[in-house]
Amino acid sequence: MEKRTFQDINTLIELFENSEWRELSIEVEDFSLHLSRDEGAAGSARRPTLPARERPADAVAEAPPTAEAPAPAAESANDEELDSLTVVRAPNLGLFYRSPKPGAPPYVQIGEEVGEDTEICLIEVMKLFTPVVAGVKGVVRRICVEDGALVEFDQPLFYVEPVTGPGND
Amino acid sequence: MSRLFVANRGEIAVRILTAARSIGLETVLGVSAADRRGLGPELADRVVVLGPAVPARSYLDEKLTVQAAISTGCDALHPGYGFLSERASLARLCESEGIVFVGPRAETIDALGDKLSARKLAVASDVPLLPGTPALHSADDACADAEEIGYPVVIKASAGGGGRGMFLAERADDIRGGFTRASEEARAAFGSGLMYMERFIRNARHVEVQVFGDGNGKVLHFGERDCSVQRRYQKLIEESPCGILPEGTRARLHAAAVKLASDLAYRNAGTVEFLYDSDTDEFYFIEVNARIQVEHPVSELVTDADLVALQLKVAFGEPLELAQSDIESRGHAIECRINAEDPDHGFRPAPGDITSWSAPGGDGIRLDTYCRAGERVSPYYDSMIGKLIARGADRDDAIERLDLALGAFEIGGLRTNLVLQQFVVRHPDFRNNAISTRWLEQTGLPAFAERQQEPHHGAH
Numbered sequence: 001m002e003k004r005t006f007q008d009i010n011t012l013i014e015l016f017e018n019s020e021w022r023e024l025s026i027e028v029e030d031f032s033l034h035l036s037r038d039e040g041a042a043g044s045a046r047r048p049t050l051p052a053r054e055r056p057a058d059a060v061a062e063a064p065p066t067a068e069a070p071a072p073a074a075e076s077a078n079d080e081e082l083d084s085l086t087v088v089r090a091p092n093l094g095l096f097y098r099s100p101k102p103g104a105p106p107y108v109q110i111g112e113e114v115g116e117d118t119e120i121c122l123i124e125v126m127k128l129f130t131p132v133v134a135g136v137k138g139v140v141r142r143i144c145v146e147d148g149a150l151v152e153f154d155q156p157l158f159y160v161e162p163v164t165g166p167g168n169d
Numbered sequence: 170m171s172r173l174f175v176a177n178r179g180e181i182a183v184r185i186l187t188a189a190r191s192i193g194l195e196t197v198l199g200v201s202a203a204d205r206r207g208l209g210p211e212l213a214d215r216v217v218v219l220g221p222a223v224p225a226r227s228y229l230d231e232k233l234t235v236q237a238a239i240s241t242g243c244d245a246l247h248p249g250y251g252f253l254s255e256r257a258s259l260a261r262l263c264e265s266e267g268i269v270f271v272g273p274r275a276e277t278i279d280a281l282g283d284k285l286s287a288r289k290l291a292v293a294s295d296v297p298l299l300p301g302t303p304a305l306h307s308a309d310d311a312c313a314d315a316e317e318i319g320y321p322v323v324i325k326a327s328a329g330g331g332g333r334g335m336f337l338a339e340r341a342d343d344i345r346g347g348f349t350r351a352s353e354e355a356r357a358a359f360g361s362g363l364m365y366m367e368r369f370i371r372n373a374r375h376v377e378v379q380v381f382g383d384g385n386g387k388v389l390h391f392g393e394r395d396c397s398v399q400r401r402y403q404k405l406i407e408e409s410p411c412g413i414l415p416e417g418t419r420a421r422l423h424a425a426a427v428k429l430a431s432d433l434a435y436r437n438a439g440t441v442e443f444l445y446d447s448d449t450d451e452f453y454f455i456e457v458n459a460r461i462q463v464e465h466p467v468s469e470l471v472t473d474a475d476l477v478a479l480q481l482k483v484a485f486g487e488p489l490e491l492a493q494s495d496i497e498s499r500g501h502a503i504e505c506r507i508n509a510e511d512p513d514h515g516f517r518p519a520p521g522d523i524t525s526w527s528a529p530g531g532d533g534i535r536l537d538t539y540c541r542a543g544e545r546v547s548p549y550y551d552s553m554i555g556k557l558i559a560r561g562a563d564r565d566d567a568i569e570r571l572d573l574a575l576g577a578f579e580i581g582g583l584r585t586n587l588v589l590q591q592f593v594v595r596h597p598d599f600r601n602n603a604i605s606t607r608w609l610e611q612t613g614l615p616a617f618a619e620r621q622q623e624p625h626h627g628a629h
Contacts, residue, residue, distance in 0.1 A: 004589065025615075036185065091201075091220075092220040092221075092226065092230075092233060093217060093218065093219045093220060093233050093236065093237050094233070095235060095236070124231055124236075125232050126232040126234045126236050126262070128232065128233060150217075150237075150240040150241070151200055152217050152218040153201075153218040153219060153220045153221060153227070154202060154218060155218075155219075
């Protein structure tokens with residue numbers, strides 16, 4: 001097969017744009033191309049790549065959580081403030097969802113008040129969706145995980161600033 | 170590149186990860202929070218924490234395990250031994266999610282998992298069975314059957330294993346005294362209180378055949394193992410070949426195992442277990458273990474095979490090109506299970522931190538372990554910390570090497586059974602190969618308890 005040129009790739013992109021396909025993956029010899037209409041997608045959506053020696057969840061938890069936090073910087077807590085916040089952690093491995101169902105608004109936003117029993121996300125294990133409650137009365141200051149991502153046991157999901165004083169029971 | 174999920178821990182996780190790397194697979198290891206660090210995690214390309222230390226919420230949760238395998242993009246899953254390895258539901262779940270289960274088909278695991286159903290399969294394949302009964306309904310039932318079969322008899326749980334829900338009856342009173350309790354124990358442990366009975370053999374050896382099938386009816390064997398040194402039905406020392414088998418019996422034993430597995434179109438590695446009556450030179454089917462076993466290394470050492478790598482290759486679709494004539498057993502190999510337990514105090518588990526670790530090596534010595542200095546032996550899991558295996562030109566040679574290696578093995582920080590293993594390996598009955606499955610409990614352990622106390626070995 002002759003060498004693929006920039007023109008070939010442009011042709012493929014045009015073809016994709018004019019189609020109704022959501023995704024297009026091509027692998028020919030040493031060439032691979034992945035196109036997707038999903039803005040969140042990066043690379044092959046089907047198969048997560050393995051970073052060499054990924055750290056286990058606790059190593060992530062010990063490090064400042066900046067590296068993994070996609071939350072908007074303007075509203076999000078500073079790293080120094082995180083020490084005083086309560087961490088809500090994943091009860092087990094699973095897929096993290098911020099909304100009760102696809103397309104629905106998220107359970108909580110940054111800055112929102114939650115109670116101990118407020119459901120703040122879902123963890124999915126093989127089609128079984130289990131709600132996670134805040135476990136603390138307070139204000140959500142940081143959301144650590146992207147919607148749909150794999151979380152491991154004990155991984156920080158949210159940082160909540162506890163509210164003390166009257167009314168806190 | 171294909172990617173493998175390793176759904177186990179300890180030495181077998183290390184063993185599988187090493188084999189996977191040797192054939193160029195990427196690996197993901199699912200761990201509990203107690204196992205985040207260690208040799209296994211270091212060998213894996215990626216580690217995911219499934220859940221907390223308690224096995225029910227991590228290693229025993231098949232849905233968590235399969236979710237982890239899917240989300241990390243794995244093509245196949247190796248269950249190791251123990252934990253989820255013989256759950257047909259795991260094999261089924263993997264299959265429905267497009268993940269290759271490194272093991273037998275779910276239906277095979279189902280058919281073999283229940284002992285009564287396994288006995289039926291053995292009958293259908295003309296594999297000899299101990300005189301026994303189908304399901305027993307009551308102690309009175311059992312007493313009537315025992316009269317026919319002849320005492321002593323063993324009463325076992327149909328769904329059981331590892332000696333639980335099992336007892337020996339020399340007379341009717343023993344049955345009346347033990348039946349209900351054993352049945353309840355079985356119900357609690359295995360979810361079924363169904364019991365059956367077999368004739369008891371006084372001088373029994375536990376002899377098992379390593380088989381390997383391609384799933385299409387081709388089945389090879391990798392010789393037999395003698396695992397007669399047992400305590401409470403737990404194997405402590407295993408060897409290959411079985412030194413006391415006459416050649417004709419050995420050939421018939423292998424043929425019986427291969428026939429049974431072939432009739433099932435058995436896929437991947439398995440072990441057909443037999444009791445061998447050394448007084449009558451007869452063998453009887455016990456059960457099939459539908460997984461790789463703890464003691465597989467002795468077979469590997471004498472047949473020069475890598476059974477775990479073979480498991481992976483066949484699971485990933487490589488044809489089983491090996492022929493039976495390619496597999497030749499040479500020399501003798503013996504394995505000692507090294508457990509963190511105190512043989513001087515009722516074998517109580519002795520978890521803790523390993524402060525020093527000086528392992529033997531050299532010609533013919535193999536050590537399968539996840540431990541080293543600084544490793545923590547967790548109280549949540551099995552106490553086995555490693556397997557020391559010696560290969561020699563013959564049994565005596567293997568024993569000499571094993572004895573030296575056991576003597577040179579120093580583990581600090583926790584108690585182990587090294588001193589007991591060396592005691593057994595040096596015992597004249599073991600050296601003369603004059604033991605039975607009850608030898609350790611009846612002769613070996615009492616002798617060990619009365620031994621000349623030497624200063625403690627290694628640990629303090």
